[in-house]
Amino acid sequence: MPPEAVAEAPAGAMAAAGRGAAARSLLLDYVALTKPRVISLLLVTTLCAMFVAEQGMPGGWLILWTMAGGYLSAGGANAINQYVDRDIDALMRRTTGRPIVAGRMTPRHALGFGIACGVTSFVGMGLLINWLAAALALAGLLLYVFLYTLWLKRTTIHNIVIGGASGAIPPLVGWAAVANDLPLAAWLLFAIVFYWTPPHFWALALILRRDYSEAGVPMLPVVYGEAATRRQVLTWSLVLVGVTLLPSASGDFGAIYTWSALVLGAVFIAHGVALVRQREEGGPWARRTFSWSLLYLALLFVAMVVDRVS
């Protein structure tokens, strides 16, 4: 081996390693654009709705395609959201590390990725599942981008109330994927996620109030303060628990779901009461309520599955 080849070998290996690290970093940025942690709970509601609609275990391929299509649709919406919101993301500590704001990805690149995800989801779900599920997933993306991100987010304190409809569509997608139909029971699952969003998101907004204030986003605690937001968390959790009982009242679920909804709902309301009674600003109950809301929704949907499958 000539001496120059010996010298080049380590340099070549280093270059290859550098390219590998860059590719890995780019891949992680694409994943970050989709906000996988946010999507995971959406997919839980989709999957559980599939089990409820099937009254058992849906086919493995159907689950796989529905989960993949749901991820691409929600991920595409999140990528486009980061393109639109890059100006305010730069003003909030929580979001300064996002790929566009940090300069690791151009805005147009992220927008193209988001649109590609949405188109792939729509066509793929339409061809592999059915066009109702595909249209619903696309509707979720369009509502999130146009209704929530572009219109309501910067103009009203009810941004996450009305915009929450986009996050409530995944159970409809799951149900439609199995049944190619949307009966009242499916819409009641939509309603549960829809009414869960305000107390969940306002608890988070209490934690991130300073960030939203600096970015000029009119979240409820920024516009009306913490005390009013705490009251709204409690009152919306009352409405939420009432709505969770409607599927039982209509005869769609039995005792397992009903008792689960009552017990889980009582704990949610207790969190709301504790939040209202909390005297100091920035106390622990906002974070506790937010954490409980995540667990609550997952447990409630699992209870639906156990009720229908058992």
Next chain:
Amino acid sequence: MTFVRGRGRSGIGPLLADMLAGVLLLALATVLIVAGAVPIVLDLRGMRAPVAKGATHATEMIWAAIPLVFAVVLIVLAARAA
């Protein structure tokens, strides 16, 4: 696709028990929704005009009314299905 409470049971007794349970659950759901909705509206009425650009008190009330009207529709539909 609808399901029935107490599936697998037959006879007039279980049927009446199911109907009673349905009515009670509907009543409880309605009470909770109203108990939450009334303070939501009252709280909004007492709030000053929002500072958000493009928002007025009227638009905020309209946005707040949509989910409350939706809740009423859901109660009616659930009652009809019960």
